[in-house]
Each structure stands twice: as structure tokens, then as C-alpha cells.
Amino acid sequence: SQQGEEDPQALSIQEGENATMNCSYKTSINNLQWYRQNSGRGLVHLILIRSNEREKHSGRLRVTLDTSKKSSSLLITASRAADTASYFCVMTSGSRLTFGEGTQLTVNP
């Protein structure tokens, strides 16, 4: 099945630093979303970017999408310890969502 690839798999930074996570996919998409998951819990929707958009902002989050390279990035600025979680990119193609492998972000206080 189509899976997105995310890198890095794990990222450890200090509070206040920026965190960048990347996602690549294989086939055309309608939109791409980023979700966050705290350990063993459900997923929380963060932001959606449509295939005709290149950049989107929401608070401390900035998402870019490059459909020619089939890639997206999520930037979290001024990170906080509470941002520690797994982050997943999710590709929508038709009616199905396909998840990336996830990036485990650890923000050290």
C-alpha cells in the first residue's frame, strides 16, 4: 500500500529551537494533512494543505507542499516541551487517507 515516508524518524531538540519534519509520497494527492499523536493516544489534526497550495501557517506551525517533488515539510517554531509527540503526514487521495511512518519529536526543557 502507498505509505508516506517521513524523515527524520526521530528528532531531539531544545526548547525554543525550531523543528522541521519532512514527508514524501508516491502518487498524486488531493491534500496533505499533519497530525500529532501523544504517546499511545489518538491523533489530533493540526493543519491541512491542499494540492494547489504551497504554504500554510497556523500559529507556530508552517507547512509547505511541493507537488512536483511530492514532498511536504512541517516546521514548528519556538518549540516547547509540550510539543513532544509523534507527528504524521497524511495524504488524501480520493476517499482514502494514507499515513506516513511518523517522526518522533522530543523537545527537551
Place this chain on the structure above:
Amino acid sequence: EAGVTQSPTHLIKTRGQQATLRCSPISGHTSVYWYQQALGLGLQFLLWYDEGEERNRGNFPPRFSGRQFPNYSSELNVNALELEDSALYLCASSARLGADTQYFGPGTRLTVL
């Protein structure tokens, strides 16, 4: 507004048994999705129901089945449990057929011994 709810929170079964997991979508949502998140395998799409009908199915054997009730709540049944079925099972709902954003429940942790 209440979010997606799932029950039970944890479920422990032995090999060969059957497990039933339940999900209640956000009020007004008609689509319910099931996902399996097994250790080391990431999130895998299982099933999608809308208006009581199965709309799509992931690459899982037939012993994974489910249904959606008239009130849009849903059950996921796993028959003949195997050890590798141990995982977090997540349910999500969306507002309409093919809506972009899915809202996830907290999950049911299934452990097969």
C-alpha cells in the same frame, strides 16, 4: 461538542478468541474509519463506513469485519485473534462522505496473549 469516543480503553484476549471494539462518532458525522496501529508498522487503514455501508477496505484478512449502526456508531470485530493483532485500534469520523479531515478517538489497546 463531544469528540469521537471508543470503548473499551483496553482489551485483553487470548489467541483464537474474538474481540469487539466500539466507536461513537462526533454528532452529525456519518463516516467512520478504523485504523490499526501496530508497533513498528505505523497506521494502517482497516475499514470505512458511511451511512451504514462499507465503502472501502484495507489490506486485512476477512476475520477483520465491522458494521455501522443507524445512529452511525460502529463496531470492529476481529475473529480468531492472533498474537500480531495486538495493536492500538483507532476510530475516526468525518462530517460527510469523503470529507477531508478525520477526527480521531483515543483508541482501544488490544492485547492478544
